[in-house]
Amino acid sequence: MGKSLQVIEHLSPGSNVNAYVQTVGSIPILTADEERELAERLFYQNDLEAARQLVLSHLRFVVHIAKSYSGYGLPLADLIQEGNVGLMKAVKRFDPSVGVRLVSFAVHWIKAEMHEFILRNWRIVKVATTKAQRKLFFNLRSQKKGLGWMTNDEVSAVAEDLGVDSAVVRQMEGRMASSDTAFDGAPDTDDDVVAWSPSMYLEDVDADPAMQLEESNWEERSQQSLLAAMGDLDERSRDILMQRWLNEEKATLHDLAAKYEVSAERIRQLEKNAMKKIRGAMTLEA
Structure with a gap:
């Protein structure tokens, strides 16, 4: 060849x-x-x-x-x-x-x-990815009678011919009717037009490097403060918080009451006091 x-x-x-x-x-x-x-x-x-x-x-x-x-x-x-x-x-x-x-x-x-x-x-964003969607795309293009939106009767007829649900036909019609839009406004357009470009209202705050660094530093300080505050607790209180809040399988008040041979209400009081100490220590660190 x-x-x-x-x-x-x-x-x-x-x-x-x-x-x-x-x-x-x-x-x-x-x-x-x-x-x-x-x-x-x-x-x-x-x-x-x-x-x-x-x-x-x-x-x-x-x-x-x-x-x-x-x-x-x-x-x-x-x-x-x-x-x-x-x-x-x-x-x-x-x-x-x-x-x-x-x-x-x-x-x-x-x-x-x-x-x-x-x-x-045809579009920057693909309108059809699966084999069924591709078949629907080309068949719908050939069966549409005009440039306007199809009536309910036309949608039902197309859906019956292609063996799909009417909602699927409507969804593909919407994809085909959409058009590509530049993310950034054209450099030669005025400010009023640029203000409505997607780049002005689709900002992803989570992708801001400064915000990511600040959040990472805050999480690191919080973890360090929590570890320091946990270290100041007595062994029983620390164990109660670990099993009630930090372990994957959370222990119940009755489980801990049986372990330490006290009432469930006593475990609840110890937990409450330990949480109060933790909050106080972390507030001072902040």
Whole structure:
């Protein structure tokens, strides 16, 4: 396929798409017998010249398919190039013994490459990520009758045709209707417009290095103060706080009452006094 790749690069649409379309349109279409002979030479003998002829003779079909996706606002030249990649993949995998024409087999590979390109470039934020969402995206584009929002009846009809819930259709319609917005305001716009750019109201305070450093220092000081305050408690009070507040499995008042052979109310009083001492010590540290 190396030689065919060179030919495609040579004929790939550049600034003059019309000239490219005319060039590939002048390449003769293969008859069924000619196509089968070339396909067998490629499949059984790995004949690269046969692959080149198969690719060249089907470039016009890539152009035809690419034009059907012109409504997505993407350059026709880019769609054609992506489709050419799909065509070459199809030619490489084509088995002449199956008994179908190459164009019938290749159309799926051509569309797959174009679909992937459209989904990557139509929006900065992907509107469809799963296979089901991709199918819905392209089917919804083709079934929408106008630019406005679909009626409930239209949504129900599309949902029934595609075998999905109406809410899923509405969700995809909303994604498709949205548009990309620059995070920062354009430098040549006035202050009133810039004030409404996302960068002015989507600030993530937690990502501020100064705030992160201050919070980290505060947590470290708090931990040190807590450890120091715990060290000033007697062993029983310290153990009660540890088991009631700091251990993963919290002990109950009755558990500690049984351990120290006192009443649950006494454990509650010891806990309360210890907490009071802890708060007082940490307040002084602050």
